[in-house]
Amino acid sequence: MSNVHPYVGRAKSRVDGPLKVSGLARYAAEFTAPDLAYAAAAPSAIAKGRITSLDVSAALAAPGVIEVLSHENKLAFPEDDEPFKNDMVAVPGSPFRPFRDDRIHYSGQAIALVVADTHENARHAATLVKATYDAETPNVDVAAASHYQPPEPRDGIPPTPEPRGDAAGAFAGAPIKVSADYRVVAEHHNPMELQATTVVWEGDGRLLVHNKTQGVVNPKNYICSVFELDAEKVRFVSPFVGGAFGMALRPHYDVFLAVMASLKLERSIRLVLTRGQMFTMGWRPDCLQTVSFGADAGGRLTSIQHHAIQATSHYEDYQEPIVNWSGFLYDCDNVALKYELGKIDTPTPSDMRAPGATTGVFALECAMDELAYAAQVDPVELRLMNYSDRDKNDDKPFSSKELREAYRLGAERFGWSKRSPEPRSMLEGRELIGYGMATGCWEAMTMPHKARATLTADGKLEVACATADIGTGTYTILAQIGADALGLDIADVTSKVGDTALPMAPVEGGSWAAASAGSAVKDACETLKAELLNHARGIDGSPLANAALDHVVFANGRIALAADPSKAVSFAEILKGAGRDALDADGGYEPDKDFAKTYAGYTHAACFVEVRVDEDLGVVRLARVVSAVAAGKILNPLTARSQILGGVVMGCGMALHEETLWDKTLGRVMNASLGEYHVPAHADIPDIDVIFVDEEDGSNPLGVKGLGEIGIVGTAAAVANAIFHATGKRVRELPITIDKLL
Amino acid sequence: MMNFSYTRAETVADAIAAVAADPGARFIAGGTNLVDLMKYDVMKPERLVDITRLPLREIEATDAGGLRIGALVPNSDLAYDARIQRDYPLLASAILAGASAQLRNAATTGGNLLQRTRCYYFYDVATPCNKREPGSGCAAKTGVNRVNAILGTSEACIATHPSDMCVALAALEASVHVEGPNGPRVVPFAEFHRLPGDAPQNDNTLAHGEMVVAVELPAPRFGRNHTYLKLRDRLSYAFALVSVAAALDMDGDVIVDARIALGGVAHKPWRVTDSEALLKGKPATPDSFGAAADAILSGATGYGGNDFKIELARRAVVRALAQAVAGEPQVQSDKSVN
Amino acid sequence: MELDRLAAAEPNPVSIALTVNGVERRLDVPPTVTLLDLLRERLDLTGAKKGCDQGQCGACTVLVNGRRVNACLQLAVMNDGAEITTIEGVGQPDALHPLQEAFIAHDAFQCGYCTPGQICSALGMMSEGHAKTAAEIRELMSGNLCRCGAYGNIVDAIEDVMGRSAFKEAAE
Ligand SMILES: Cc1cc2nc3c(=O)[nH]c(=O)nc-3n(C[C@H](O)[C@H](O)[C@H](O)COP(=O)(O)OP(=O)(O)OC[C@H]3O[C@@H](n4cnc5c(N)ncnc54)[C@H](O)[C@@H]3O)c2cc1C
Ligand code: SF4
Ligand code: FES
Numbered sequence A: 001m002s003n004v005h006p007y008v009g010r011a012k013s014r015v016d017g018p019l020k021v022s023g024l025a026r027y028a029a030e031f032t033a034p035d036l037a038y039a040a041a042a043p044s045a046i047a048k049g050r051i052t053s054l055d056v057s058a059a060l061a062a063p064g065v066i067e068v069l070s071h072e073n074k075l076a077f078p079e080d081d082e083p084f085k086n087d088m089v090a091v092p093g094s095p096f097r098p099f100r101d102d103r104i105h106y107s108g109q110a111i112a113l114v115v116a117d118t119h120e121n122a123r124h125a126a127t128l129v130k131a132t133y134d135a136e137t138p139n140v141d142v143a144a145a146s147h148y149q150p151p152e153p154r155d156g157i158p159p160t161p162e163p164r165g166d167a168a169g170a171f172a173g174a175p176i177k178v179s180a181d182y183r184v185v186a187e188h189h190n191p192m193e194l195q196a197t198t199v200v201w202e203g204d205g206r207l208l209v210h211n212k213t214q215g216v217v218n219p220k221n222y223i224c225s226v227f228e229l230d231a232e233k234v235r236f237v238s239p240f241v242g243g244a245f246g247m248a249l250r251p252h253y254d255v256f257l258a259v260m261a262s263l264k265l266e267r268s269i270r271l272v273l274t275r276g277q278m279f280t281m282g283w284r285p286d287c288l289q290t291v292s293f294g295a296d297a298g299g300r301l302t303s304i305q306h307h308a309i310q311a312t313s314h315y316e317d318y319q320e321p322i323v324n325w326s327g328f329l330y331d332c333d334n335v336a337l338k339y340e341l342g343k344i345d346t347p348t349p350s351d352m353r354a355p356g357a358t359t360g361v362f363a364l365e366c367a368m369d370e371l372a373y374a375a376q377v378d379p380v381e382l383r384l385m386n387y388s389d390r391d392k393n394d395d396k397p398f399s400s401k402e403l404r405e406a407y408r409l410g411a412e413r414f415g416w417s418k419r420s421p422e423p424r425s426m427l428e429g430r431e432l433i434g435y436g437m438a439t440g441c442w443e444a445m446t447m448p449h450k451a452r453a454t455l456t457a458d459g460k461l462e463v464a465c466a467t468a469d470i471g472t473g474t475y476t477i478l479a480q481i482g483a484d485a486l487g488l489d490i491a492d493v494t495s496k497v498g499d500t501a502l503p504m505a506p507v508e509g510g511s512w513a514a515a516s517a518g519s520a521v522k523d524a525c526e527t528l529k530a531e532l533l534n535h536a537r538g539i540d541g542s543p544l545a546n547a548a549l550d551h552v553v554f555a556n557g558r559i560a561l562a563a564d565p566s567k568a569v570s571f572a573e574i575l576k577g578a579g580r581d582a583l584d585a586d587g588g589y590e591p592d593k594d595f596a597k598t599y600a601g602y603t604h605a606a607c608f609v610e611v612r613v614d615e616d617l618g619v620v621r622l623a624r625v626v627s628a629v630a631a632g633k634i635l636n637p638l639t640a641r642s643q644i645l646g647g648v649v650m651g652c653g654m655a656l657h658e659e660t661l662w663d664k665t666l667g668r669v670m671n672a673s674l675g676e677y678h679v680p681a682h683a684d685i686p687d688i689d690v691i692f693v694d695e696e697d698g699s700n701p702l703g704v705k706g707l708g709e710i711g712i713v714g715t716a717a718a719v720a721n722a723i724f725h726a727t728g729k730r731v732r733e734l735p736i737t738i739d740k741l742l
Numbered sequence B: 001m002m003n004f005s006y007t008r009a010e011t012v013a014d015a016i017a018a019v020a021a022d023p024g025a026r027f028i029a030g031g032t033n034l035v036d037l038m039k040y041d042v043m044k045p046e047r048l049v050d051i052t053r054l055p056l057r058e059i060e061a062t063d064a065g066g067l068r069i070g071a072l073v074p075n076s077d078l079a080y081d082a083r084i085q086r087d088y089p090l091l092a093s094a095i096l097a098g099a100s101a102q103l104r105n106a107a108t109t110g111g112n113l114l115q116r117t118r119c120y121y122f123y124d125v126a127t128p129c130n131k132r133e134p135g136s137g138c139a140a141k142t143g144v145n146r147v148n149a150i151l152g153t154s155e156a157c158i159a160t161h162p163s164d165m166c167v168a169l170a171a172l173e174a175s176v177h178v179e180g181p182n183g184p185r186v187v188p189f190a191e192f193h194r195l196p197g198d199a200p201q202n203d204n205t206l207a208h209g210e211m212v213v214a215v216e217l218p219a220p221r222f223g224r225n226h227t228y229l230k231l232r233d234r235l236s237y238a239f240a241l242v243s244v245a246a247a248l249d250m251d252g253d254v255i256v257d258a259r260i261a262l263g264g265v266a267h268k269p270w271r272v273t274d275s276e277a278l279l280k281g282k283p284a285t286p287d288s289f290g291a292a293a294d295a296i297l298s299g300a301t302g303y304g305g306n307d308f309k310i311e312l313a314r315r316a317v318v319r320a321l322a323q324a325v326a327g328e329p330q331v332q333s334d335k336s337v338n
Numbered sequence C: 001m002e003l004d005r006l007a008a009a010e011p012n013p014v015s016i017a018l019t020v021n022g023v024e025r026r027l028d029v030p031p032t033v034t035l036l037d038l039l040r041e042r043l044d045l046t047g048a049k050k051g052c053d054q055g056q057c058g059a060c061t062v063l064v065n066g067r068r069v070n071a072c073l074q075l076a077v078m079n080d081g082a083e084i085t086t087i088e089g090v091g092q093p094d095a096l097h098p099l100q101e102a103f104i105a106h107d108a109f110q111c112g113y114c115t116p117g118q119i120c121s122a123l124g125m126m127s128e129g130h131a132k133t134a135a136e137i138r139e140l141m142s143g144n145l146c147r148c149g150a151y152g153n154i155v156d157a158i159e160d161v162m163g164r165s166a167f168k169e170a171a172e
């Protein structure tokens, strides 16, 4: 690898690639210990009610079984909610805790934990746990629940905007009206890695925990809080995460139960949930929406109303910003937005890739397509005509918004101009061809992070932050930033994440990690540079004796005078002079509050999709996708593109395949497997073209806005709109499966 | 998974004797269905008799001009066998439409015939299911039944047989060679699987201890006029909502003989010979295809979530017949339906 | 020693011999142990991943006697005498297989969890020799799900290696 700077902004293959392609990257379930015992969770058969009796005798008597834990013999934990709210992603309500009592809140809830000598024995014994229940009738249908506005808003998400103007009046008087109901069904994240925890009992109450999580700090705080453990004695290390998409933001019952078993038995424990059990935790909640537009005869919006009713659990008020997007994505003075919840007998939903936007923008962007037809305006034209230059929800300018350019570049690459606007007007062979497009939008967020940079005498740099790399490329980006800062070959830079011994980071979510952890690493490196120069100046006869930071260049393992590179001191000499093996510096990043007060920060995308539909048989085939993204500075085009691809693919799954199916009587997920919950396979996914639009943004030192979510937002709407264009059928409930097109 | 004892059979006779002697015993071949079902106690054999070392891996020519396929021939080897590709492309295509490449590598011919339903409730031991636990009820009838049957159902069970390969074998009128404690017998394919009736726990007509040793194909006869059309919720690696195997004997534009079998709609591959008779001597027109489709689907009933299958199956039959007439069979890697 | 401890605690183990990544191993394994769990839990070869344990994702794909199969649905005892190649045997960071290199170059993964299965599956597919076009690669790789959505890059990486003449010859 040649030493070409800057690395930042250029394609760089993943620094963790060699470990991943050779199977050496270890995930949570893959750490071991000499005294390891295996745990398995026994699930509840009912969705609601009480356990009236629990018979674990057969399980206890089964070969290899060491212990069976349940609410009857759990390790005591606090009764009140507070300790369980030590979770950065907690939502209003009373957090679920396994084994709290005999109450069943959802089907599949863990009623017992079997610990045995082997995986096979634990799995078998878990099937021998027998319970009788006093069952109540569950409801898992949000439409059948009663609806209410959440009394306590969720922290960290924007509130539902107040109405402005007179949306109802403007709608009533509008020459063009569009109003329709949409439904986004329940989805589950289904990362490929199973939720898992390995607790290594290190003796004397010391725990080393490997947990599938989007940020080690969060489950550590939670575990220490709920089991009243000394934080000094608990370390979480999770260097690799096999996908998460939001499902591993909150601590789940695996880590709780595995730690409980480890503390109780004073030995190491592994608990790997089954794929079926992956459906007994967070999910993207079912959402009923109505969008109504009033527009003038030319298609200019005069009224926007968006009402959403979303599912949550009985014990917590999970919330998402569903309707907010409708208040600022297009320019309109009469806006009324309403967000309600309905409680059902399921686990609490959780953030899933672009929570809120994925759901809300689907309805908004389908409605825009309906308006385009009603007003007989080209869908891209319509969006340009209603383009907003100001976030009218908060009455702020955008920190940057190159969406216009995204529309232009996307349309051009896609060949949008070849579209004939009439539905059913494009045909090839038996297939109807549909071109559809939609806008995507996501909040550009950052969070406080800390980082450390350490230079060793051999000239190698380590940059470290407790954040996670869930596949997003954090390892690589941090190494790029470090290499650029000290002018090093990237091969001489190691990045470390996923360890609570490293400087603090929150969970990795909301697409904030690159901007925040990256800025923190950059800050640490800047401090380290200043310190290195300080030491260099102190060396006897130093050629840099009077040099200031802006007079020197860090390159090739040395600090040299910019004006005369022959005058230089090597890093090795500096460390030697300082009498140190290594020098380190801490850094941090705090979101710029003033900037956030002044500007609204969002990423945008324009997604274009071509579908082929065999109308007779209802078969939809994606032919190609172009996604043009405006998301600030792109640190690594290679990994950045992958993030968008991933979002688009998940959006395609949302549009065409994904749906969690509950039996309404049993209150139970019936397709809780990868065989019957269909995520897209190779054969479903066409060529996807990603365009990054140049965009300068000043919200953080890197100019980065985040890419993890934006790729999915709008994709499902673009697919649905393309299907309408192909067939003339407007399907407003996802997924668009064969039966809906017959 | 329950503990079980494991025996590796050296001869067919030993394998049969071992299973016949023990009501809790089962054969295991590729394991791709049985191991899955055992993991979460849907099936709980006490003894597994491993038949994978038995000499049942050959594909041999028969005196009748057909082929005899050993029960252990892996699905992928069968699909890519040169004789199968040349003379029974319908079978090759159906196999390649099923499961995934790695599953087909492990799955065997015999095991494919005996794979069990994919009814969601059958797989979930916490729910009532007459097939898994006779007498417990059938939760699918009023539950999530998108994947369930529309034809030949019973009060007790509305499950489908999930195989793709078997749909082609039904259309090709294969026969199944069985050996058992009471000696060998040959079962016509149509009689191999059964309808659920009041004993849905029995998928087929094999007695305990009987082993499938081979599947025999009659001499090839359908030339280029065939297709296997599979419709599903994802374009690959998903079970059929509806599939159609169609094979025609054509004389110019006139249909001399026809075979149509449906998958994903019933407890067994669904064939209605009367509907095939309707096509005989008829010109290959959409009208005659439609009449045949109606005849196949007569009596079809939906259970809510699977109502759409009735119309889908009708259209799929019409399309498949058109593909077969045109001599343009569906190519499984080509996702546009021709 | 790990194995001794386990063997002592378990009923009816069966003695088998396996060659794993070129190393012959004699093992006593209870019949309930799948090949995947044997590799991951008893041999500490965690490269083959468990994504479903039901044949529904392909993350556990390994080569058994050169053929790709789902290790989660194989009983270990039935593989007595087999030669198993896992991702660890395909290539190591200091000596990567061309396909592993191509995966890195094309960014054919994100979280990396499906990756060992994708690579083993692709190797199996190449030696099967039935995929000639991108559409055929897609179809014949469909048994390997990738929730990170790296599909396009995976196909590119495979095509890249298949296109290299050296590989073509070796496959012949
Ligand atoms: C994720 C997934 C997707 C799939 N998708 C499809 C699909 O789309 N289409 C499709 O057709 N199939 C599909 N399959 C099913 C697959 O084809 C079957 O699992 C396979 O054919 C079974 O063969 P096997 O040899 O592995 O059987 P095993 O699992 O070994 O056995 C299955 C049953 O047959 C019995 N048995 C096996 N051999 C004999 C014999 N010779 N005589 C008597 N009894 C015997 C066993 O006792 C057992 O009860 C899928 C499977 C999976 C896991
Ligand atoms: S349809 Fe058959 S397999 Fe499904 S639940 Fe009913 S009885 Fe069981
Ligand atoms: S773990 Fe084997 S296929 Fe998913």
Ligand code: FES
Pocket (backbone or CB within 6 Å): A192, A242, A243, A471, C108, C109, C110, C111, C112, C113, C114, C115, C145, C146, C147, C148, C149, C150
């Ligand atoms: S790389 Fe994450 S699942 Fe494929």
